[in-house]
Amino acid sequence: MDHLGFIAAVYLTTFGVIIVLVAKTVKQGRDLASKVADKDKPWT
Amino acid sequence: MSGLGARPISISRVARVIATKDLRIELRSRVVTNQVFPFAGLVMVMFAFALDNDAVLSRVAGGLVWLATLFSLIILVQRSFAVDSADGALEAQRVAGLDPAGIFIGKAIAVMAQLVVLEMLLLLAAVVLYRVELHISGVVLLVTCVICATAGLAFVGTLYGGLTAGARGRETLLPLLMLPVVAPVLIGATRATESAFTSGGAAVSDGWPWVGVLAVFAVVFAIGGILSFGSLIEE
């Protein structure tokens, strides 16, 4: 495969950033969900 | 004290009084004249140091004039709101229920007047320092371009200046918010000015479509500002 470095860089950063973003969101959500009463969660 | 109670206040009256007030303050304090104009001239000299080539300078003179204008616009707008924020006068205007659209138009007109003087000086500096040549045929284009570009810059500057003045202590946000928005003015005014200078072999007639862009820009942000200024200066 030509330009392997470039292609790998694109895939790694893109999916890496998405994974970090998802992980951060999940963690924030867990922390807050245990502190906020269920009545303040309109989606339930 | 012949009776109490508010009288109806028209937008145009508010705009006129505010513009007069801002210009009178400038005539008294001379901050823009004594500090912003020299700053803009200094920027023009610095460009010459950085580019260090007469041919290049006269080719890009139009762009440098408008870049120096944009930098000065930031300071000018900050000054325009600083005279109001210093002793709570902007708040006093809000408390007094002055129509925000009137405040917006008035301040924009005052900024426009100061910008036009600044641009005249910068164009003169370009002729003197960068050796550009301006023919009679280019003068009409240049004047129209300056008027349209100045209106657009003043409206956008006042709009975002109001936002950052409303959120006290966040004046550093102004360039970040304002510069991307005025990019079309930089592009359009530069091309039109280059045509007027016929630099790089441009024809004067090439400049007119750009003046159209500048006019559309000014109208769009005048309307946008009139509609939204009130929401932005609230705390």
Place this chain on the structure above:
Amino acid sequence: MSLVVDFRDAVVVFNGFPALAGATFQVTRGEVVLLQGPNGAGKTTLLRACAGLLPVVRGSANVLGIDLCVDRQSVRARVGLLGHANGLFADLTIRENILFWAQVIGASTDEVTATMHRMGIDGRIADEKVSLLSAGQKRRCALACLVVRRAELWLLDEPHAGLDAKGRDEIDAIIREASSFGATVLIASHELERTKGLATRSVSVVAGQVQ
């Protein structure tokens, strides 16, 4: 008697802090009410809420018959707030500052001259830059702006602060005169002795509530 200010269990939040925590408070037309209480009790917030500057997040609040929970804009033209800042343009003269407000609302130059005379800021001093004036002169100039604007409800936050005895007397005289012309006045002040003589009633603001 018409109610000029009618707050019921009003909560006003300032910087995430409930500076007014369920205040109930009424003022009828023509009263001069002294608000007393320790610093941080919510006096300034109460005045700023009356001026429609801060949103009332809970409870109800009516000023001059306008519901502040619905419309904070239209009340503003009819009240005058003098806070810690004077709201003057430092580079303009007294006359130009007062003329600014007169021109905005369309008052005549005669009214400006008369007001300046009554406030004792006419003559040579009228054409001095505001930045060169004493604190008392600035305060009188700010009050003159309220007079020219014909505010129906005066909200004065520590109007005596930073003034000498003579300046304080002059402020008192201005407030008495405004009241005699039918303006309703709310004064937040630590100058209890002085202001009690001025006020028709005094209330205390403690921990965000009016007692």
Place this chain on the structure above:
Amino acid sequence: MTSASSTTTQTFTAKVATPTTRLVGAMAIVSMAWVVLGGLFVTPSDVNQGDAVRIMYVHVPTAWVAYLAFIVTAIASACWLLSRKHAMGFDRVAGASAEVGVIFMAMTLLSGGLWGRITWGTYWAWDPRLTTTAFLLVTYIGYLAVRGLGGSLEQRARRSAVIALLAVLEIPLVHFSVLMWRSLHQRASVLSGDGDIKMDGSMLTTLLVGVIGFTCTFAWLVMHRSRVLAMQDAVQSSQLDAALQDRASESAGLK
């Protein structure tokens, strides 16, 4: 918060995820796995672009999501301004979408630059699409800064909604002026000619799955993120309740 929990029987068990977000998340994971496998190994290399076309399977969906995010922000902002009750849900969706959009926009520029280096031999070209994308990024960084200015929730919502709608005015003007600038001065753009891709079936499918997968990821992120923002607002208002109680007891003690 502690005072609130002691007085009433409240539960704190509900999670952020719901069946909907789990479904969307699962779809995202499956399609993203498909994109990685398909994009890197299954699909052939392009006749013109060679292996550089593999970047496209990531770049195109990222760019699509970035633009989608800003459309969502603009629509949600308009909805907030127009809705009679000024429902804060709209404001949170606008904010969450802009946060996700800024990150995807940055990734778009990065992957686009690397692709451009391979295909055009340059990281950056003054192409209207690229320039507008960069301006969108800067504009929405400013939008997020305005959201962080503080003030009441309503003021934050109003201010940022106005800024988002002003950006809707700004971006077409920027795009049009860059378009006009380029067409007047450099007729031969680097973009002409060599950008074509002759797509076969597996390539087209992979690209399509990529778009679906990234859109699902975006939807999942915005849903979760706006719920997080809702909980942050709830924490703020419950702190207000506690402060109100404190002040009430303080004033009772002083009577």
